[in-house]
Amino acid sequence: MPSPVPDGHVRGALLPIGGAMDLQRRRLILLRFFELAGGSNARIVVIPTASELPDGGREYLEVFGKLGVASVELLPVRERINANDPAATEIIAQATGIFMTGGNQLKLTAVLGGTPVATAIRRANARGVPVAGTSAGASAMSAHMIAYGAKGLVPRYGMVQFGPGLGLTNRVVLDQHFGARHRLGRLIAAVSFNPYLIGLGLDENTAAEIDDDHLMQVIGEGSVTVVDGAGITYSNIHQLKVGQKEAIVGVKLHVLTHGWSYDLIKREVIPPVVMPALPVAPSLEQPAADPEI
Amino acid sequence: MPSPVPDGHVRGALLPIGGAMDLQRRRLILLRFFELAGGSNARIVVIPTASELPDGGREYLEVFGKLGVASVELLPVRERINANDPAATEIIAQATGIFMTGGNQLKLTAVLGGTPVATAIRRANARGVPVAGTSAGASAMSAHMIAYGAKGLVPRYGMVQFGPGLGLTNRVVLDQHFGARHRLGRLIAAVSFNPYLIGLGLDENTAAEIDDDHLMQVIGEGSVTVVDGAGITYSNIHQLKVGQKEAIVGVKLHVLTHGWSYDLIKREVIPPVVMPALPVAPSLEQPAADPEI
Numbered sequence: 192m193p194s195p196v197p198d199g200h201v202r203g204a205l206l207p208i209g210g211a212m213d214l215q216r217r218r219l220i221l222l223r224f225f226e227l228a229g230g231s232n233a234r235i236v237v238i239p240t241a242s243e244l245p246d247g248g249r250e251y252l253e254v255f256g257k258l259g260v261a262s263v264e265l266l267p268v269r270e271r272i273n274a275n276d277p278a279a280t281e282i283i284a285q286a287t288g289i290f291m292t293g294g295n296q297l298k299l300t301a302v303l304g305g306t307p308v309a310t311a312i313r314r315a316n317a318r319g320v321p322v323a324g325t326s327a328g329a330s331a332m333s334a335h336m337i338a339y340g341a342k343g344l345v346p347r348y349g350m351v352q353f354g355p356g357l358g359l360t361n362r363v364v365l366d367q368h369f370g371a372r373h374r375l376g377r378l379i380a381a382v383s384f385n386p387y388l389i390g391l392g393l394d395e396n397t398a399a400e401i402d403d404d405h406l407m408q409v410i411g412e413g414s415v416t417v418v419d420g421a422g423i424t425y426s427n428i429h430q431l432k433v434g435q436k437e438a439i440v441g442v443k444l445h446v447l448t449h450g451w452s453y454d455l456i457k458r459e460v461i462p463p464v465v466m467p468a469l470p471v472a473p474s475l476e477q478p479a480a481d482p483e484i
Numbered sequence: 485m486p487s488p489v490p491d492g493h494v495r496g497a498l499l500p501i502g503g504a505m506d507l508q509r510r511r512l513i514l515l516r517f518f519e520l521a522g523g524s525n526a527r528i529v530v531i532p533t534a535s536e537l538p539d540g541g542r543e544y545l546e547v548f549g550k551l552g553v554a555s556v557e558l559l560p561v562r563e564r565i566n567a568n569d570p571a572a573t574e575i576i577a578q579a580t581g582i583f584m585t586g587g588n589q590l591k592l593t594a595v596l597g598g599t600p601v602a603t604a605i606r607r608a609n610a611r612g613v614p615v616a617g618t619s620a621g622a623s624a625m626s627a628h629m630i631a632y633g634a635k636g637l638v639p640r641y642g643m644v645q646f647g648p649g650l651g652l653t654n655r656v657v658l659d660q661h662f663g664a665r666h667r668l669g670r671l672i673a674a675v676s677f678n679p680y681l682i683g684l685g686l687d688e689n690t691a692a693e694i695d696d697d698h699l700m701q702v703i704g705e706g707s708v709t710v711v712d713g714a715g716i717t718y719s720n721i722h723q724l725k726v727g728q729k730e731a732i733v734g735v736k737l738h739v740l741t742h743g744w745s746y747d748l749i750k751r752e753v754i755p756p757v758v759m760p761a762l763p764v765a766p767s768l769e770q771p772a773a774d775p776e777i
Contacts (some may be wrong), residue, residue, distance in 0.1 A: 214728045268726070270718070271716060271717055272717050295722045297677065297721060297722040300677060300678040300680075301676060301677060301719055301721050301722050302680065302714075304677070304679045304680040304681070305678070305680040305681075305714045306679075306714075307677035307712060309680060334627060334628075334648075334654070335627075335628075335704060338646075338677065341539065348643075352645065352646070353631075353645070353647055354628075354641075354646055354677040354678060355628045355646065355647035355657075355677055355678040355680065355681055356678070358654075360682070361627070361651075364648075383594060384590065384593060384594060384631065384647040384648055385593040385594065385597030385598070385647060385648035385649070386594070386597045386598035386599075387593075387597040387598040387602060387648065387651070388597070388598075388648055415561035420597075420598060421598045421599075424563075424564055424565050425563070425564065425565075426564075426594055428590060428594050429588045429590040429591035429594050443730065455774030476737070477703075
């Protein structure tokens with residue numbers, strides 16, 4: 192669960208990103224994280240633990256370096272034994288921004304869970320340090336994490352596997368590559384397990400900035416799908432066997448684009464103060480010239 | 485997550501029970517809950533929501549009535565729509581003890597999650613009201629709940645399904661009918677997802693009393709198996725496919741009986757001040773005369 196905020200501090204923003212972040216052209220999300228972390232004074236730590244690749248995370252050193260941060264460092268934590276090294280904790284204690292790469296979210300929690308590094312991340316965020324994560328790094332942020340699951344638009348029993356996440360927030364369950372991988376069904380199923388949770392489905396190259404007051408704002412070119420289950424009047428999730436389709440009544444859905452906000456306490460949508468220009472999107476008629484982002 | 489404790493209050497105890505509680509002869513657990521709830525001044529609310537039976541929970545009215553509590557009432561919440569009724573919230577607001585029956589823990593969270601009743605339970609506990617739960621009612625207490633799973637002593641991928649629980653505590657993952665249903669494998673698998681969690685495997689007719697200081701004490705005739713994963717140096721949980729066996733190094737296990745305690749913050753066992761008399765147990769040689777408890 193989130194660490195308590197020390198006196199005189201404000202909890203840092205969370206910036207879960209739906210994967211496939213544009214690092215070259217439309218860099219809205221990257222620039223926002225740069226700003227949150229302190230701009231040219233930023234000391235960024237990149238946590239590559241979710242990656243199965245021995246040099247996973249290295250690409251971000253160049254990306255952040257080019258932005259002109261004061262420092263950027265790769266946390267040398269690939270296995271659980273590294274996460275008990277006081278040197279790793281010290282690196283996090285010095286950071287003004289923490290960025291978690293993609294990979295496998297279950298690796299992230301299995302390696303970091305219950306170690307001093309996980310505690311250091313939670314405490315840094317409580318002191319005001321922003322934490323961003325893309326793909327697996329986004330999934331693992333909340334207390335309740337989607338560890339893995341199946342695709343499809345219709346919820347079925349067994350299509351979503353929860354796991355205990357890093358606990359930087361606890362009101363939401365985050366899913367990523369949302370539109371691209373047809374994950375609405377599993378997010379609805381997840382929310383129906385316990386409608387206390389608000390589901391946030393993050394499209395690729397799209398982030399949900401969550402501030403200290405539990406206000407979420409969408410940044411990027413896709414959308415964030417909000418699944419609010421507070422008004423569910425009926426579901427049969429507890430009566431099903433694996434693979435059976437779920438019946439569910441009263442799910443509320445919002446599809447929010449760049450600049451729209453959502454109050455995670457009041458469960459209310461807040462429109463942008465100034466309606467943003469329509470996002471630059473590929474035409475529905477013509478395939479995009481460069482669909483690989 | 486647990487509600488904040490208001491000024492001048494102390495968080496109430498949690499009393500998860502491993503199912504098959506003895507209500508007639510060896511009533512250690514029942515008497516302890518009676519005492520925690522205020523004895524003859526107790527106003528008990530029985531929450532039958534986990535039960536699929538239309539009159540589930542009624543048996544406890546008689547049990548608590550015979551103990552001589554001031555009042556005992558069945559919360560009329562069987563479906564989600566009942567859990568939004570202000571009358572139900574008011575009943576919880578007046579209680580000095582809350583008891584959740586067995587049944588299906590996923591029904592408990594799917595029906596109560598995100599409703600005023602769930603909030604009222606968390607707030608009552610934060611104000612000092614003890615909350616007990618047996619079987620499904622025990623599983624659902626923590627933020628991270630075992631929703632269902634498979635039996636067996638060896639951990640395998642996919643043998644444990646997490647779900648978001650009621651969030652009265654967040655450091656533990658609780659399993660019940662533990663010895664009787666051979667659930668060690670799934671509890672180890674659960675802890676390996678994120679070793680932040682401490683696994684507590686509750687035998688039948690056995691409770692783990694968890695106080696405000698995160699001290700857990702065993703009450704009853706069986707044992708509580710503590711699975712501490714903080715020292716895990718290796719696991720391959722994130723690399724497996726469903727059904728494959730997990731390799732895992734460095735799990736610490738304690739099997740604690742009546743009177744033994746465990747500090748959930750320090751992860752340390754505390755022996756009883758006075759060693760209790762050996763529990764009255766059936767001989768290993770001879771079958772017990774009355775194995776149905």
